[in-house]
Amino acid sequence: MTWLKPSLQAVLALLLCLIAFALGAMSKPEAAALAQPTATIAYPYMGAKGLIIGLLLIAALVSMAKLTSIVEAIMLFVGAHAAAWLLIKGIAGFEGTALAPYFLLLAAAWLLAWRCVALLSALRPSQSVARNALRLVIPAIFGAWILIIWEAVTRGAGIPFILLPPPSAIGARIANSLPILGSDVRQTIFKAVLVGYVVGNLAGFIVAILADRVPFLRRGLLPIGNMVSALPIIGVAPIMVMWFGFDWPSKAAVVIIMTFFPMLVNTVAGLAASGHMERDLMRTYASGYWPTLLKLRLPAAMPFIFNALKINSTLALIGAIVAEFFGTPVVGMGFRISTEVGRMNIDMVWAEIAVAALAGSVFYGVVALVERAVTFWHPSVRGG
Template identity: 75%
Template sequence: MTFLRILPWQALLALVLCATALLNLPLVVTDAGAAAGTAWPIMALLAAAALLPLLRLPRLFEAAFLFVAVHAAAWLLIAAIAGNEGGATASFFALVAASWLLAWRLVTVLSRMRPRARGLDILLRLLVPALFGVWLLILWEAIVRGAGIPFILLPPPSLIGLRIANSLPILAADVQQTIFKAVLVGYALGCAAGFAVAILADRYMFLRRGLMPIGNMVSALPIIGVAPIMVMWFGFDWPSKAAVVVIMTFFPMLVNTVAGLAAAGAMERDLMRTYAAGYWQTLFKLRLPAAAPFIFNALKINSTLALIGAIVAEFFGTPVVGMGFRISTEVGRMNVDMVWAEIAVAALAGSIFYGVLALIERAATFWHPSVRGG
């Protein structure tokens, strides 16, 4: 029984699941009650992948074989269910689970690899999260199709992908309207205003005393209530959405910048005083650099807030374009795949926005212990 000790637990469990699948054949039952789909190649692939560690191959070969086997198995499983949605048996789900476990094993093997070449290392670091994402989609696809979950509740990712591919011009127009106009303009104005007011509040005590509580109140305004009023003020087009984004992003920037301006140490300030430095010199040479980590925090928080604000604001009156408009009208028409397509695009845009900011932050605050690590 030594092979029991050599095999990882994912492989052992996958073998048990393959055996369960074998006992519960067929894989898929058609509407007419006939058996469909060939389980043998799938089981052979998975069993081979599970027993692979017994050969004690180098890690790279093991990873390569696992990669091919689990994805081929997943492909065959999804192909088997196509056209017979909802007809999956216990055997089908057992094999889905087995391939998922082996994919887990694959990610484990990959994360243990320490390639010397820098390029390979970067590739590996991208591959592991990519595999995670891909398997999330595979499981989603297999479960939704296998169990025959109604399209309205949750469409399979393949259909969402198809919808994205078929509606690129519409999506591009929506992104143009919502992100490149409302979000970016509102974000820039809101962050700039919050920053400028923070500097003023820092310079003049009466502003700090008087303005901060009011700023606090503005941040507590419900955007659901504010959005229709902004539409009244600034019209149906993107400026009213940008105004909502300004209101949402102003306060986080104000609070963070005010806190950041207080972050410079007493000794560092005294030093400036010994040089008889003026207010603005101290601000630009000491206090703003010291505040940079706080300001970048606000920029990152605001990047997601701005997206939410612009999309929700479009629910309250808009020209016939925009991501929020599309979501609210397509859900009324039961075109759930279009709603999901917009969600996917928004998630992608938000991640890129955040990622770019995080990269700039790393470059700008390289000196901060949280970035340089210690």
């Protein structure tokens, strides 16, 4: 048929909708109501069931019609997300009672969202505004569906709160605990992580320059450095607490130790990265050690140094959070995680994890942005 172009996801979604319809009851209360037609039993999706299936069917069918990609994508987007929203909204109050059709419809909605992302990924818009928007929309839909499936499955299947709270509960906890989360972020990230990160990277960088300048340091220090970097750094956290006390300086010390060696090793490698020809060139200018370092070797080492900065941005966060497990004043992200686990407040643990993930991404992103600005000349950045 010329007006149809079947796609795997849409056909599968249609099939799943039909099976879900044939299986009948979406939830246990609905099954009970069907079994006893005379009794009045409240059950989810009294009116919405037809709407959900209808939405999915229409979206799946329209997506296979010969339309432009953008229209199809919009139809799929609306259909899949409206259906998912109705599914999640309807199960409220009936958690844990979902039957197979609930999950089949969820899978159908997910398939349509997949098709939608696939269509969007294939788009090659000419305007840069549209390109940038797409670059944001595609991962956003992707991420949203992780949350949608998480939410729908934990609620539909009634997964115990202790094991995995639904994201909506985590979101509510974040919204209700902003002051606590804020003070934890201040303690852990703005004090321990940032101070440790700056000092650790700076120390690694300076020692790398020294090792480059002074041969005996290079011969003596680097092998020992490699050995020390193999030590389980987290194991030194209790010792740092003994040395520097319970407050953030001991956490910053752990971060310094963790970030020092990646920076040292990468900078030393980076300083060796400039080509022979370029170094010979500087020699023909009778250029001394420092001009050669500043004008040739450090710029050439920048990709390596930023590699270390990116590795360290995540290491620093891990180090500071885990170090707080070993003793801290009553504030801090690691402290909160370890105590709230003990009190079975798993949503608070997840809230801290979400905040840590967000902070870590922002941290990494800022470093990566600076990297793009500094190493704009590198083939990996300029693309070719």
